[in-house]
Amino acid sequence: xxxxxxxxxxxxxxxxxxxxxxxxxxxxxxxxxxxxxxxxxxxxxxxxxxxxxxxxxxxxxxxxxxxxxxxxxxxxxxxxxxxxxxxxxxxxxxxxxxxxxxxxxxxxxxxxxxxxxxxxxxxxxxxxxxxxxxxxxxxxxxxxxxxxxxxxxxxxxxxxxxxxxxxxxxxxxxxxxxxxxxxxxxxxxxxxxxxxxxxxxxxxxxxxxxxxxxxxxxxxxxxxxxxxxxxxxxxxxxxxxxxxxxxxxxxxxxxxxxxxxxxxxxxxxxxxxxxxxxxxxxxxxxxxxxxxxxxxxxxxxxxxxxxxxxxxxxxxxxxxxxxxxxxxxxxxxxxxxxxxxxxxxxxxxxxxxxxxx
Ligand code: DNO
Ligand code: MN
Numbered sequence: 001x002x003x004x005x006x007x008x009x010x011x012x013x014x015x016x017x018x019x020x021x022x023x024x025x026x027x028x029x030x031x032x033x034x035x036x037x038x039x040x041x042x043x044x045x046x047x048x049x050x051x052x053x054x055x056x057x058x059x060x061x062x063x064x065x066x067x068x069x070x071x072x073x074x075x076x077x078x079x080x081x082x083x084x085x086x087x088x089x090x091x092x093x094x095x096x097x098x099x100x101x102x103x104x105x106x107x108x109x110x111x112x113x114x115x116x117x118x119x120x121x122x123x124x125x126x127x128x129x130x131x132x133x134x135x136x137x138x139x140x141x142x143x144x145x146x147x148x149x150x151x152x153x154x155x156x157x158x159x160x161x162x163x164x165x166x167x168x169x170x171x172x173x174x175x176x177x178x179x180x181x182x183x184x185x186x187x188x189x190x191x192x193x194x195x196x197x198x199x200x201x202x203x204x205x206x207x208x209x210x211x212x213x214x215x216x217x218x219x220x221x222x223x224x225x226x227x228x229x230x231x232x233x234x235x236x237x238x239x240x241x242x243x244x245x246x247x248x249x250x251x252x253x254x255x256x257x258x259x260x261x262x263x264x265x266x267x268x269x270x271x272x273x274x275x276x277x278x279x280x281x282x283x284x285x286x287x288x289x290x291x292x293x294x295x296x297x298x299x300x301x302x303x304x305x306x307x308x309x310x311x312x313x314x315x316x317x318x319x320x321x322x323x324x325x326x327x328x329x330x331x332x333x334x335x336x337x338x339x340x341x342x343x344x345x346x347x348x349x350x351x352x353x354x355x356x357x
Contacts, residue, residue: 001271001305001349003342004028004063004315006333010053012155014328015335017057023339025346028060030103030315032067034157039070039083042090051097063270063313064094065103065243066157066207069189074108075173076185084192091193095200101269101313103243105207106186108177108218109170111158112210112248115143117150117331118321119285127320128332130211130251132282140216141167154330171216179219183230186221190235197239205241205269206231210248211284212255223252225260232267241267247274247317250296251284257296258304265308273301273345274317286318286332289341299348306352316341 005020007013007029020026031050033042054061067090070083094102105111112128119129135143144164151159163170177185190204197204212223221227232240242264249255261268275294278284287294305314319337321329329335 001310002027002060002062002313003346004030004060004313005338005342006030006065006315008032008034008330008333009050013330015333017053017059019335020059021057023342026059026342028062028313029054030063030065030313031061032064032157034155036068037160037163038068039072039086041086042067042093044093044096047093047097061098062100063103063315064099064101065270067091067094067102067104069104069106071108071170071173073189074106074182074185075177076181076188077173080185080188084189087189088193088196091196091202092200095202099202101203101205103205103207103270105209106182106222107209107220108174108182109140109167110215110218113143113147113215115146117147118326121285121287121320125320125322125337126326127286128318129285130283135215140171151331156330171218174218177219179221182219182221183234186231187234190240194235194237194239198237203239203241203269205243207243207272208245208248210245212249212252223249224255225263228260228264232264238267241269243270243272244268245272245274245317246296246298246301247272247276247286250276250294251278251282253278253295258300261301261304261310262308265304265310268310269312271305271310271312271314272317273298273314274319274341286320288320288337289316289344298344302345302348303352306349314345316345 003025005026051061073080114128115131115134116129118126120126208222209220214220246257275287275296276284277287277294291298316338318332321334322336325334
């Protein structure tokens with residue numbers, strides 16, 4: 001297992017590579033060109049620039065999260081071929097600097113969705129929170145406004161104000177897209193890109209839907225064991241793989257994550273590990289990584305990875321915001337709780353490595 005850390009880039013992240021270097025065991029920085037909107041060309045110079053900065057601090061550039069997929073591809077519009085060509089161009093360029101895994105998602109309109117970015121825990125820390133009834137009774141626009149207002153000046157991947165300002169058009173475009181159609185459109189995309197990935201030795205790793213249920217009538221197709229199985233059979237190649245995110249599958253307690261890891265382990269290229277506490281009414285809040293703090297049994301998750309001999313990349317996913325850091329950090333991406341998360345995950349892993357059961 002190779003431990004990594006999501007980093008937003010020079011001038012775009014208060015947490016520097018020098019900070020990250022001091023967290024034990026982190027060998028790679030998970031990066032992206034965050035100013036690029038879906039469908040834009042990634043220039044080789046920009047890619048090389050990041051790779052050089054990472055190399056200068058001894059970090060591997062092997063994982064990119066995300067290269068976002070244009071909505072025309074998800075909707076299956078005629079213009080999708082143009083955007084797929086651009087995607088292929090990006091895969092080839094990324095391969096040149098040693099990228100081995102690309103994390104992406106296929107969620108219509110919204111990436112992760114929450115109702116509060118800074119919900120307080122009883123201990124005074126705060127974290128991302130989802131109030132189910134609020135989303136069910138709300139309009140998409142009111143949730144977008146709520147999130148963007150909560151974020152203030154902070155930019156967040158998946159919540160680009162520019163793209164979301166066309167909300168009505170986006171919803172109009174998705175009105176006939178059922179789960180089956182979305183699967184078809186994903187298959188079309190994969191059939192074009194996976195042969196290129198095989199040539200370039202870059203593995204695609206789809207991120208599950210967060211939360212793991214349809215919202216605002218939009219289909220969501222990567223949210224359970226059955227969905228994952230169907231997804232993997234769309235194109236049966238090791239290059240068509242998964243980012244297994246425990247915090248995204250976790251809010252549905254029917255998802256048995258350790259058994260999903262054991263079943264599909266050889267197709268998991270990137271592991272996102274985080275914990276969530278799920279309430280009886282369906283609300284959930286993000287917690288520390290510790291198993292007993294939430295409903296995802298992180299120790300069993302790590303055992304499953306250890307048992308299958310997982311050699312892919314892993315990172316702590318969202319953490320709580322501690323000691324006032326929410327004033328500056330990107331929601332979910334503070335330093336302290338994620339650093340503690342790394343230590344917790346490595347603590348479990350190192351213990352398993354010693355053969356202690
Ligand atoms: C939440 C995050 C996601 C992820 C994107 C990848 O769990 O890991 O927002 O970055 O879905 O495309
Ligand atoms: Mn994740």
